[in-house]
Amino acid sequence: MQTIFAEIITIGDELLIGQVVNTNASWMAQVLNHAGITVLQVTTVRDDRKAIMDAVAVAMSRVDIVLTTGGLGPTKDDITKTVLCDYFQTRLVEDMSVRAHVHALYKNRPEVLNSLTATQWLVPSHATVLPNRVGSAPIMVFNQDKRVLVSMPGVPHEMQIAMTEQVMPYLQEHCALAADIIHRTIVVYGIPESTLALRIEQWEKNLPKSIHLAYLPKQGVVRLRLSSYSEATEQEVEQQISTLLPLIDDHVIATDDLTPQAVLGQWLTQRKQTIATAESCTGGRLAALLNEQSGSSAYYMGSVIAYANSVKRQVLGVSPDTLATDGAVSEACVRQMAEGVRALLHTDYAVATSGIAGPTGGTTDKPVGTVWLAWATPEGTFAECRHFSGDRAQITDNAAMAAVGKLLLLIKKT
């Protein structure tokens, strides 16, 4: 089957001055990939006529599908629609169905439909307009020389609904998509990337050229991804995985591309067990991480975020002596926090964190990044001191992930 290539062009000054993180690109790339479309490049340009023109021209010259996001709002800084009109040598005309849709949309909104919004139903006469169920900006499809460009709004929620409900079905119908890209991911915890690479060195050497291996380390978790671009069969990829797994069995937490929090959710749901958290330095990140999972209410009971020592004492029952003698960032404190919340919320497991997220509050003994973690389990309570580097967000993210990763290894042993 022929490989279909795509490029993504994300448009907006806010992306190039760093005010906004480009989450659209990765979301779209994932969807395209799952549909068997190879994404060759993501290009981010300013709300600037020449920059948009150039990026569109280059992309249209080398790939089958070009997807653009952004620059479709009603305000003056949004120019994508008029630039595309010029590129495809067409002009703006009123679209009555878009007009009716925008009017219907504003019936349910507190704000009034105004003259700026009215520009939203002007669309290029040569474009196919796909409905935007949740927003006023039209989704526009341009066809030229068997290649297709789709322009979507940049608001992530609108783009995602547009992609799922309109754009992907359109591409499926019009672009003869293949589905021969294979990605398989093994998720590993508790072993550094280079140690892992050495352990599987011989296996990696014997890997056929048709299968590509990538190491994706993040927050102590390493994802090993095996990919084939129309070259190997699914059986061949599976064969390699079955040779790989016994080499790293003590560290494997998932044989699918799952997050550690998703794996924990599956295991606890299967075992009908529950969990609670008690957080100091992670300040809600650990709870938020666990609750990213749909269905978490089946096993996640709740948390006490004990930022203040008074809350550690009064709600979690940490002993005043411990706080006075060992301090809040100590093995004794974090053990009492974990056991306290486990008893308070009557759960099977409880995880607690206490540390110094920074940038202030560090001492020589306990520098910024020092985090005590404890896991209260039916088999007893375990504690560990870790040292994370990075800024406040990285330290809390890494500590929250370590809390989940180590818990998975503890549960795996039981």
Next chain:
Amino acid sequence: MQTIFAEIITIGDELLIGQVVNTNASWMAQVLNHAGITVLQVTTVRDDRKAIMDAVAVAMSRVDIVLTTGGLGPTKDDITKTVLCDYFQTRLVEDMSVRAHVHALYKNRPEVLNSLTATQWLVPSHATVLPNRVGSAPIMVFNQDKRVLVSMPGVPHEMQIAMTEQVMPYLQEHCALAADIIHRTIVVYGIPESTLALRIEQWEKNLPKSIHLAYLPKQGVVRLRLSSYSEATEQEVEQQISTLLPLIDDHVIATDDLTPQAVLGQWLTQRKQTIATAESCTGGRLAALLNEQSGSSAYYMGSVIAYANSVKRQVLGVSPDTLATDGAVSEACVRQMAEGVRALLHTDYAVATSGIAGPTGGTTDKPVGTVWLAWATPEGTFAECRHFSGDRAQITDNAAMAAVGKLLLLIKKT
């Protein structure tokens, strides 16, 4: 002063199959921008020789500074170093100072230095190598025809330290950076983008061409950004802002580019007031949002995440009657949660959330996205029902942001 232009090239298959969000690009863009460097484009390419070559060639042909990240790891999928070697027609040689650094680095690590890591001290003979304090991959600077390319590792934490401590000082010294880009941001809450645009229409019409206005809406917050690229003076921009502010005073929550949670932190710190949270559907997101702020321990006491109804009853004191009659997603419940946690943790303010984050659990009366919010304050308790669209993450993010945004407007009135 001459404008300095830059492009960013982020390298890695993981970015193009959507496995990883490109946070590096926005972080780097922000740093470059603050140094007065205009970022023209971000290009993301695969770990592919031709793709990297092409992207580097295009960027080197049109800007002063090219920054690349990624592809410098010790494993076989990382090829950036050898590709850059070929592009700049140089070859790899051993660098003794990098070798010594990597050895020193591994002294403090649990893993052993192995043969893969050993490739890290091979560097291009024509490159200037800058020290990578926290990692083993060298930071390489290539100079050609008065243009400069800097290659950095893709691990965000390593890249950030490299940029801050090495790359920016190097660029300051070698590229005669100007600092004449002006960005000023006004942050507005509680007014939709198009209503806002109409309200300031006349002002916008009178804006001189040297000042560019952008609307950046996200999660109910609209940032109005005024920018000047070497054309207007700081006084001219300030002049426009002082005309703008009285038009939108009832919705302005910040006159700097601050997040709502940062503004809340400033206000509570100044007033020496404290806050607690009680979360059901937001599951820790609200607490995590507030604790993103460094120094939050000065005003944030803690939270009770009451995912299970038993926790709502036992820890927060929500009445069993309320839960039986009105349910957990109700005004009565969320008011009791806010007042309960305010009393339990002895704070000035408390915010509570209870809703249906989905994708399951919705009913006709209370569809997915329904969220009750309550704010217990010294002036009384206020509650509001909101309907958010999007997926689970978007609903919880939006609900958490609404909890903070509305609280700011409530505090502003006092």
